[in-house]
Amino acid sequence: MASTACFMIVSRNDIPIYEAEVGTAPKKEDAAHQHQFILHAALDIVQDLAWTTSAMFLKSIDRFNDLVVSVYVTAASIHTRLMLLHDSRNDDGIKSFFQEVHELYIKILLNPLYLPGSRITSSHFDTKVRALARKYL
Numbered sequence: 001m002a003s004t005a006c007f008m009i010v011s012r013n014d015i016p017i018y019e020a021e022v023g024t025a026p027k028k029e030d031a032a033h034q035h036q037f038i039l040h041a042a043l044d045i046v047q048d049l050a051w052t053t054s055a056m057f058l059k060s061i062d063r064f065n066d067l068v069v070s071v072y073v074t075a076a077s078i079h080t081r082l083m084l085l086h087d088s089r090n091d092d093g094i095k096s097f098f099q100e101v102h103e104l105y106i107k108i109l110l111n112p113l114y115l116p117g118s119r120i121t122s123s124h125f126d127t128k129v130r131a132l133a134r135k136y137l
Contacts, residue, residue, distance in 0.1 A: 006035035018120040022133035072098035097136035
């Protein structure tokens with residue numbers, strides 16, 4: 001079964017620093033823009049929820065048609081949001097995906113050549129994220 005999934009990492013300043021279409025559904029040109037729009041629209045909801053809970057995994061915070069937005073918020077000092085737009089109902093797999101991508105992101109932050117808040121252009125990071133998406137989503 002083909003699934004739709006768009007993954008985005010958003011910095012503290014609401015700037016996307018990493019984006020990937022990780023679903024198995026055939027990719028359409030206009031769908032990528034729609035997915036980005038849906039994820040950006042959910043940022044206000046994330047901002048409100050992040051201050052009301054101590055949980056990092058916020059589960060499903062928004063819906064658009066048959067697509068769901070799930071979010072994982074990192075520690076307060078970094079306050080990076082890992083956002084996934086998907087059509088599956090696998091909360092455990094999504095949580096595991098977020099936790100492993102968070103570990104990869106921490107490794108990127110520990111790289112002295114990486115400027116926090118800048119775009120993540122590492123092909124190694126991209127390959128690992130896509131492999132994790134295939135494994136968990």
